[in-house]
Amino acid sequence: MDMEKITMTAQKISFAFEDLYGDREKRAMFDALFNRYLAEVDPAGVMDPYDAIVSLGRAAPDEFDQMVKEMQKMKLIHD
Numbered sequence: 001m002d003m004e005k006i007t008m009t010a011q012k013i014s015f016a017f018e019d020l021y022g023d024r025e026k027r028a029m030f031d032a033l034f035n036r037y038l039a040e041v042d043p044a045g046v047m048d049p050y051d052a053i054v055s056l057g058r059a060a061p062d063e064f065d066q067m068v069k070e071m072q073k074m075k076l077i078h079d
Contacts, residue, residue: 006057016077029034029074037067
């Protein structure tokens with residue numbers, strides 16, 4: 001996968017997470033997805049979400065794509 005696409009998508013997700021953090025329901029949706037997908041690259045959960053998302057994109061591009069699709073389906077991010 002193109003590194004520029006990974007970083008731009010990670011930035012979009014990070015901004016959306018910050019923007020929607022005050023919405024408990026949306027925050028819970030992000031947390032569930034982050035716990036499921038980012039645990040592989042950040043098992044201790046200590047990385048900044050942006051860095052963990054980029055790591056996922058590098059290490060497991062198929063899972064990265066699936067996470068993005070789920071976020072779009074849940075309307076957490078837009079195309």
